[in-house]
Amino acid sequence: MSTPVPQNKVVQWIEYRLPVFSWAIAHGVDYPAPRNLNYWWTFGSMAMIMLVAQIVTGVLLSMHYTAHVDHAFDSVEHIMRDVEWGWLLRYAHANGASMFFVVVYVHIFRALYYGSYKAPREILWWFGIMLLLLMMATAFLGYVLPWGQMSFWGATVITNLFSAIPWIGGDLVVWLWGGFSVDNPTLNRFFSLHYLLPFVMCGMVFLHLWALHHRKSNNPLGIDIKSPKDTMPFSPYCTTKDLFTGTVMLFVLFVFVFYLPNTLGEAVNYEKANPLQTPAHIVPEWYFLPFYAILRSVPDKLGGVIAMAAAILILFVLPWLDTSKVRSARFRPIYKQLFWVFLADCVVLGWIGAMPAEGVYIVIGRICTIYYFAHFILIMPLLGRFEKTLPLPESIHQSILDKSLKSKTGNIS
């Protein structure tokens, strides 16, 4: 059953020339969503809300910001003190970045739990990883713009990662900086790229959704849609649900914006950048901490950089490392446990990333790094071969019927 395009003359005139209305209805209203989607499936739409919110606040912030080493720090203070609602704009943008990462990380772990990366959704998954990489780059570039101490030294440390590349590393870093250290040319190009990448992300989101709508959403059972009885229309069912969780997310975001605006930040970044003095303890923002911990766990510069990059890039081959025929962890009793162990491992890595690189922290960091890679390289391929999976339901529709039947008989007895 497809919803008809309105008979309105103007709508029909446009529709005849460019079928935007039927397209919007097909993808925003009639799109058949599995009827068993749970709340974990609403985080993608939350990520989209955050992307739009970041672009809106960011474009407005850029109207008051000056990308110059002599003025950047002061222009951010000018936004905070002089610009009407400037404090709201900046706190919403800075905390918005954190909110964006929260929902995206949940979105990724949902995909890991329910096997959403498996055939036929590998390309959908790849676009997702590329979005993560773009998002990390954008967040890093944006953090440099206020030109505080942590901005400057974060930029120095991260750009120096490229100097680990054999032969061309040194020249590459000079090219990235546009000078011999992080300086005005660096700040200028970082601002330019920070403005550019979110729009690249918009294009990537389009491809991500295209792939999604082509092969349709995965679902908590991880089985394919077999008949129209397994689905329901995207609107109003999913749109309402997404609107609800989106509102809850914005509520959480604004608790931070209004009451805890600097909790996730570093106090030392309210000190203007000083190229002659490194702060005693350099830490990245929380969303980079697990990767930072992996970087520091390897006692070799190039090795550390390779390990950190591999920690994300390994996700690209996950669909082939995971040899299990069953998608959802619901029917994989051992993977279901190991998923939580892996999640805990990532959380511990995040904690280690915030600690100084010494003593017992180094040991814990190394163990967690080894486990992180073992999860992908050893556990996933072997588990698929040896794990005894539970029987899959016949269809999404049948599993819902069975469940309601069980609850009814349960009530009688």
Next chain:
Amino acid sequence: MADLPPQNEQSSAAEEEGTRRDFLILAAGAMGALGAVGVVWPLVQTMNPSADVLALASTEVDLSGISEGQAISVMWRGKPVFIRHRTPGEIDEARAVPLDDLSDPETDEVRAKDGKWLILVGVCTHLGCIPLGNKFGDPKGDYGGWFCPCHGSHYDTSGRIRKGPAPTNLEIPEYEFLDETLVKIG
């Protein structure tokens, strides 16, 4: 009908035409690729250091005010250069180290030509932090030189890496003594 060319001649003619087309595609493609590189090259080069940045590439420092055991930092190309007036003890220590103990083997005689003055780029070769050890009261690390607080690299009194993740010794900039106490860096 008799003047129609035989089947095999026709196909060989088509084949010949195919190779000519292949050649044109290859030639045009190659020219297109060259053109694309020609366009991308200057675009990529624009991101290199500009002339005004390169013009600030050298700096002169007066060393007369630095007493023995003291060190100063001066700015050169946007980063600090450490100038250390080493004590005889520090020089002896640096020169006594066997090269086998070093992960980036270099003799102190090469790094500090006249012994007394050690001039280094004050940027940790790991990820670019500024090592501590110049100011009075700074930690100097396990080898009496510098200590980088970011990821724990220790440098000796010759600025050589002894412990920690840094891959190479602290870099020696190009410099020359214009007279006894005036040095030109860069």
